[in-house]
Amino acid sequence: MDSVSVNYAPPRHVGTVDDCMFYHSIEIPNYGLIDGLSDMRPSLPILFDPVNFKGKNVIEIGPASGFFTFEMERRGANVTSIELGPDMDWDYVRHHDGLSEDVKKQWQADLERVKNSYWFGHERCSSKAKVVNGTAYDVKRLGLSAEIGLLSNTLVHLHDPLGAIASLAASVTETLILCDAEPYTGSRAGTFFRHLFRKKCVAEFIPRHDNKKNIHTWWHLSAPIVEEYVKILGFTETTLVYFRSGLTKGAAVDQWAIIAKKPAGLRTV
Ligand SMILES: C[S@@+](CC[C@H](N)C(=O)[O-])C[C@H]1O[C@@H](n2cnc3c(N)ncnc32)[C@H](O)[C@@H]1O
16 A cells, blocks of 8 residues: 555644634633534534543544544543645545536635634634544554544545554554444434434434535435454454534434444454
């Protein structure tokens, strides 16, 4: 496998929230609470309380506005986040007749404003977290390593979510924290299937040939798929919890969270 060089994103000074798009609802020191698109605060007792972050290195995929980054630092971790760099494409759903340049430009502009929100918080939280330009598939090739890996709400955006899990798992020595949306999240009609799928290794495929507006979302994996796969990769001690996170302008999201540990001394090849 070819290695790729580690290219750190230079910190940005962002003076005003007007230049930002906040993905996360987040409390910024000396500024206050900002309402974002997603409120992950209910997830902290589930995702982070069972993990000891003190003095640990963390690789985080897809920090968005940094809610998890700054929280893990507050708990004593050294965080390196991987975020799409300026010349890196989102894992777009591409139709046979191509991607509309206008849609792509708008998506890229929004991502820049989300990155601004990260740096707005980074400066005000006196964060020491680093951002590496890369994709979720690159962790292994970048040669990064850490005791803890966090991959939350990003699997949905990848055509090969298992490839991304494998890449992160290969670089993490102790604990994987994984979280994403359940199949049929938010759909009242889908409640029956959601509960059925909690027992099955199944995935909901989101793209549709007649909906070119969805260029960003691929899969809603059931938790058993991910739990089974991380065990295959050697993270054999798993805890699975279902919970709901909040969307500012929409329904709550039904989510699963898996904390997976690799037993000390487990042989990996
Ligand atoms: C929906 S947000 C999730 C933010 C945060 N991890 C959470 O759970 O709330 C998705 C994040 O993943 C990033 N992302 C999307 N596709 C990616 C890819 N192929 N490689 C790396 N990061 C990606 C986005 O830019 C964004 O920061």
